[in-house]
Amino acid sequence: MARIFLSLGSNLTNREENIRRATGLLNHNDIRLTRISPIYQTAPVGATSLLGLGIVFGIKQPNFLNCVLEASTDYAPNQLLRTVLKIEKILGRRRVPGMTNLARKIDIDILFYDDMIINQSMLKIPHPRLHERAFVLIPLCDLEPNLVHPVLNKTVKDLLNSISKNGVALWQGQDSKILA
Numbered sequence: 001m002a003r004i005f006l007s008l009g010s011n012l013t014n015r016e017e018n019i020r021r022a023t024g025l026l027n028h029n030d031i032r033l034t035r036i037s038p039i040y041q042t043a044p045v046g047a048t049s050l051l052g053l054g055i056v057f058g059i060k061q062p063n064f065l066n067c068v069l070e071a072s073t074d075y076a077p078n079q080l081l082r083t084v085l086k087i088e089k090i091l092g093r094r095r096v097p098g099m100t101n102l103a104r105k106i107d108i109d110i111l112f113y114d115d116m117i118i119n120q121s122m123l124k125i126p127h128p129r130l131h132e133r134a135f136v137l138i139p140l141c142d143l144e145p146n147l148v149h150p151v152l153n154k155t156v157k158d159l160l161n162s163i164s165k166n167g168v169a170l171w172q173g174q175d176s177k178i179l180a
Helices: 015-028 077-090 134-143 156-161
Strands: 002-010 031-036 040-042 048-050 053-056 059-062 064-073 107-113 168-170
Touching: 002 015, 002 134, 015 031, 015 064, 015 077, 040 134, 064 134, 077 107, 107 134, 134 156, 134 168
Parallel strands: none
Antiparallel strands: 002 064, 002 107, 031 064, 040 064, 040 168, 048 053, 053 059
């Protein structure tokens, strides 16, 4: 059984409910969730702030809710990716070819799969930008600060200490029963 870490984010409709539904679908698809970080509110990546809204590609976007999950699965990495993409689609994620950082109901990223390093066109593990993103590193550090990035050979805590934490705030409205 592989130990995995997933990042979840949502900035459309009922953000917390989107995360709750994603965790339920993950559990029902043989991805056994063991821990969840606190939820954080963050501005969209690449956004400039405007009254609590981010501007990405000239489009106003609401802030994200983000968290990190620890889980275990018997899925191989590519099978895990297919399952995650299927869950995103069920929850209303629509991908636009060539467009990134758009508003979305749910985003599920595979951060780590044991200590594997995978560099395929459609699957890169560890996630190639996790070390640049406070909205991933802060909740990941809540769960596993001494986890070592297998490419960078640094702990999550060290990676977090090397970047700005601006724009990431603990979300006060969170429901303690999100994994229920």
